[in-house]
Amino acid sequence: MQFSDITGLDDVKSALLQSVRNSHIAHAQLFLGSEGSGALALALAYAQYINCQQPTANDSCGHCSSCSKYEKLIHPDLHCIFPTTTTKKFKKSSEAISGNYMPQWRAFIQENHYPILSDWAAFIGAENKQCNISKEESRNIIKALSLKSFEANYKVMLVWLPEWMHPFAANAILKILEEPPPNTVFLMVSYNSDQLLSTIISRLQLIYVPSFNDTEIVSYLQSEMTLPADKAQQLAFLSEGNLNKAVKLSEGSALTHADFFKQWMRVCFKMDFTNMLQFAEQFYSMSKEEQKSLLFYGLHIMRETTLWKYGAQNLIRVQEDERNFIGNFSNVFDAAQIEMLSREFNNSLKWLERNSNPKILFTNLSIFIIKLFKVD
Numbered sequence: 001m002q003f004s005d006i007t008g009l010d011d012v013k014s015a016l017l018q019s020v021r022n023s024h025i026a027h028a029q030l031f032l033g034s035e036g037s038g039a040l041a042l043a044l045a046y047a048q049y050i051n052c053q054q055p056t057a058n059d060s061c062g063h064c065s066s067c068s069k070y071e072k073l074i075h076p077d078l079h080c081i082f083p084t085t086t087t088k089k090f091k092k093s094s095e096a097i098s099g100n101y102m103p104q105w106r107a108f109i110q111e112n113h114y115p116i117l118s119d120w121a122a123f124i125g126a127e128n129k130q131c132n133i134s135k136e137e138s139r140n141i142i143k144a145l146s147l148k149s150f151e152a153n154y155k156v157m158l159v160w161l162p163e164w165m166h167p168f169a170a171n172a173i174l175k176i177l178e179e180p181p182p183n184t185v186f187l188m189v190s191y192n193s194d195q196l197l198s199t200i201i202s203r204l205q206l207i208y209v210p211s212f213n214d215t216e217i218v219s220y221l222q223s224e225m226t227l228p229a230d231k232a233q234q235l236a237f238l239s240e241g242n243l244n245k246a247v248k249l250s251e252g253s254a255l256t257h258a259d260f261f262k263q264w265m266r267v268c269f270k271m272d273f274t275n276m277l278q279f280a281e282q283f284y285s286m287s288k289e290e291q292k293s294l295l296f297y298g299l300h301i302m303r304e305t306t307l308w309k310y311g312a313q314n315l316i317r318v319q320e321d322e323r324n325f326i327g328n329f330s331n332v333f334d335a336a337q338i339e340m341l342s343r344e345f346n347n348s349l350k351w352l353e354r355n356s357n358p359k360i361l362f363t364n365l366s367i368f369i370i371k372l373f374k375v376d
């Protein structure tokens with residue numbers, strides 16, 4: 001991956017290039033961004049840059065022997081660690097390690113420059129399972145770094161989503177993170193630093209990767225997804241800086257949430273219990289990631305409704321039909337009720353993470369909403 005392959009983010013790119021120019025290559029760095037940000041892509045472009053044999057001032061050359069191996073993620077001095085789980089192919093938990101999934105990881109990253117964990121889980125056929133970085137991986141990290149570097153300037157240990165690391169593994173790598181062997185660079189890429197151990201964070205130099213702005217998303221959707229300008233603009237509004245989401249919206253896979261949510265609210269409003277149970281069945285049949293994403297959509301609607309209530313109609317980042325729905329929604333609920341509803345959606349998300357039964361969870365949430373409608 002070259003810096004030029006990544007849309008926008010000029011400030012972070014130039015800060016990274018500047019640090020290399022000043023020979024400040026920290027031995028442990030944390031690329032911190034949110035889901036759908038360029039954090040992983042930047043870490044990969046940076047790793048390729050510091051190992052390129054003929055770098056220019058702004059980018060790696062893209063064709064030296066190091067770059068060609070980096071482009072395919074097959075460089076012997078690039079080690080990647082990422083969350084995994086057991087699958088049909090690797091049934092034992094001891095087999096659920098990054099090394100075994102490396103061929104799939106390469107294929108996945110080449111197609112997804114802005115990946116999220118649920119996409120990766122789906123890619124390896126583990127949609128409803130929680131992936132993590134197991135205890136065993138810490139041993140693999142230490143082992144890989146104890147080997148002499150083959151050919152590169154820097155041996156790179158890339159850890160994608162260290163927040164999913166088993167605490168045992170996280171503790172086991174503290175020492176090597178603090179004092180890695182010479183010419184070794186740890187690049188961690190996280191979407192949620194709140195879940196990282198403070199002892200890990202304190203050992204890392206932070207590189208904050210901002211979410212994409214609307215112009216960057218529009219430009220990506222136009223050039224990579226060949227969307228017309230107005231459509232790209234609409235989706236940029238909806239995706240709130242998350243390029244992964246923008247791409248899914250452009251493929252039409254995320255828009256159904258809007259319909260589901262609207263119909264579900266209508267059913268609750270009418271206290272139509274028969275249909276409510278049918279919705280619970282539908283919710284149950286979705287993958288865990290779809291269920292979460294639906295609840296996130298609900299939270300998005302509530303945020304926009306709050307804005308609407310405070311008279312910030314022009315700040316609302318939605319399409320015309322959604323705008324009407326939000327207008328109605330804000331007529332039915334007052335600000336305090338919207339807050340209660342948001343809290344309940346957030347709680348449901350937590351319970352989903354802890355593997356609550358989705359049907360019961362959805363039914364309880366529906367009853368909560370019905371009661372809220374009845375208050376008026």
Ligand SMILES: [Zn+2]
Pocket residue numbers: 051052053054055060061062063064065066067068
């Ligand atoms: Zn090169």
